[in-house]
Amino acid sequence: QQPVQSPQAVILREGEDAVINCSSSKALYSVHWYRQKHGEAPVFLMILLKGGEQKGHEKISASFNEKKQQSSLYLTASQLSYSGTYFCGTANNNAGNMLTFGGGTRLMVKP
Amino acid sequence: SAVISQKPSRDICQRGTSLTIQCQVDSQVTMMFWYRQQPGQSLTLIATANQGSEATYESGFVIDKFPISRPNLTFSTLTVSNMSPEDSSIYLCSVDSDRVSRETQYFGPGTRLLVL
Numbered sequence: 534q535q536p537v538q539s540p541q542a543v544i545l546r547e548g549e550d551a552v553i554n555c556s557s558s559k560a561l562y563s564v565h566w567y568r569q570k571h572g573e574a575p576v577f578l579m580i581l582l583k584g585g586e587q588k589g590h591e592k593i594s595a596s597f598n599e600k601k602q603q604s605s606l607y608l609t610a611s612q613l614s615y616s617g618t619y620f621c622g623t624a625n626n627n628a629g630n631m632l633t634f635g636g637g638t639r640l641m642v643k644p
Numbered sequence: 645s646a647v648i649s650q651k652p653s654r655d656i657c658q659r660g661t662s663l664t665i666q667c668q669v670d671s672q673v674t675m676m677f678w679y680r681q682q683p684g685q686s687l688t689l690i691a692t693a694n695q696g697s698e699a700t701y702e703s704g705f706v707i708d709k710f711p712i713s714r715p716n717l718t719f720s721t722l723t724v725s726n727m728s729p730e731d732s733s734i735y736l737c738s739v740d741s742d743r744v745s746r747e748t749q750y751f752g753p754g755t756r757l758l759v760l
Binding site for chain 2: 535565567573574575576577580620622631632633634635636637
């Protein structure tokens with residue numbers, strides 16, 4: 534079943550903060566966050582693993598609450614380059630990285 | 645991360661015809677996946693391309709419509725058969741991040757398909 538993302542869309546001014554949430558009805562092993570700009574492929578941002586380990590490539594943070602089967606992506610002091618659609622992908626086990634993606638959150642950062 | 649290329653990058657096709665999309669990776673990977681992304685929508689997994697065996701299809705997708713090949717650890721093809729306008733979409737391949745750790749997936753640039 535597809536994880537649920539909220540909000541569906543958000544508009545920010547440069548420098549403002551945003552939080553994107555991802556909830557699953559199933560127990561999660563890992564949560565993977567991607568950003569996709571219009572006309573481009575999704576780009577990997579961060580993975581959060583069961584047990585609290587967090588790995589990422591950019592100055593964007595995230596949390597993973599295994600009990601609540603939720604993850605949140607925190608975008609602080611947003612930049613124009615943060616604009617795009619953010620997807621969470623969830624894996625229910627560590628066998629093969631089968632990801633199920635949420636519906637996406639469209640983020641627009643304005644000057 | 646692996647460098648992934650897809651061909652063609654875009655195509656316009658007539659209904660009833662078939663199109664084969666290629667996905668090439670610059671390093672050996674264990675898992676290759678094919679996704680469909682309809683305009684403004686999320687990513688839907690079509691199938692997992694298994695090297696040396698038949699692909700594993702997700703619910704709603706069948707081999708006759710989306711035959712997949714995986715002849716080696718760096719290459720896969722997806723064919724969209726007997727196309728209809730409903731097949732207009734972006735088709736993306738993705739691969740394991742690393743053959744050993746396989747932590748996440750990286751996506752190719754996608755193939756934009758329009759069926760008239």
